[in-house]
Amino acid sequence: MIKYSEDVDLTMILWCSWRRQNDKIWDRDMKPINVAIHMVCDTLFQWKTARNVNYVQVQQQQINIMQWKPPETNYVKCNVDAALFAKQQSFRIGTCIRNHRGQFIKAATTWHDGNPPPQEAETISLHDAILWLRQLGISNVHFELDCKLW
Numbered sequence: 001m002i003k004y005s006e007d008v009d010l011t012m013i014l015w016c017s018w019r020r021q022n023d024k025i026w027d028r029d030m031k032p033i034n035v036a037i038h039m040v041c042d043t044l045f046q047w048k049t050a051r052n053v054n055y056v057q058v059q060q061q062q063i064n065i066m067q068w069k070p071p072e073t074n075y076v077k078c079n080v081d082a083a084l085f086a087k088q089q090s091f092r093i094g095t096c097i098r099n100h101r102g103q104f105i106k107a108a109t110t111w112h113d114g115n116p117p118p119q120e121a122e123t124i125s126l127h128d129a130i131l132w133l134r135q136l137g138i139s140n141v142h143f144e145l146d147c148k149l150w
Contacts, residue, residue, distance in 0.1 A: 029085060071142040073100045079144045080129045082121035089115050093125040095132060097141075108132055 020039075023029040071077040076097050083092045090113050097105040110128060122145050133141055 082125040
């Protein structure tokens with residue numbers, strides 16, 4: 001059972017549901033419910049972290065869903081993910097940088113044409129993230145990817 005302890009929790013859930021419905025109507029992209037639930041949890045987690053909510057409180061609320069671990073002091077963690085959209089023959093890349101306290105630093109999204117295997121999409125996403133971090137002048141980075149087929 002989900003407890004809505006804050007108005008923002010419900011707002012994030014409604015926003016993600018609205019976005020899922022728009023993706024279905026406009027892009028004919030119906031994400032499976034587990035992807036939609038993950039999107040809700042991830043969006044809520046990022047919202048709370050960006051608003052400087054105590055990271056420990058957020059982590060305790062998300063313990064069964066999120067497995068993110070902070071990097072060492074003086075390092076940042078760059079989470080990178082790719083999502084494949086076979087019907088559109090494209091894939092999207094999301095990149096998020098957080099410091100050792102879990103505080104949001106910067107994020108980026110991009111897309112590429114093509115329908116590569118998941119491992120290749122994740123590899124391209126890592127390459128893009130490395131180039132982006134170099135552009136930003138950020139070093140001392142721990143990368144985290146989640147390609148389930150590796």
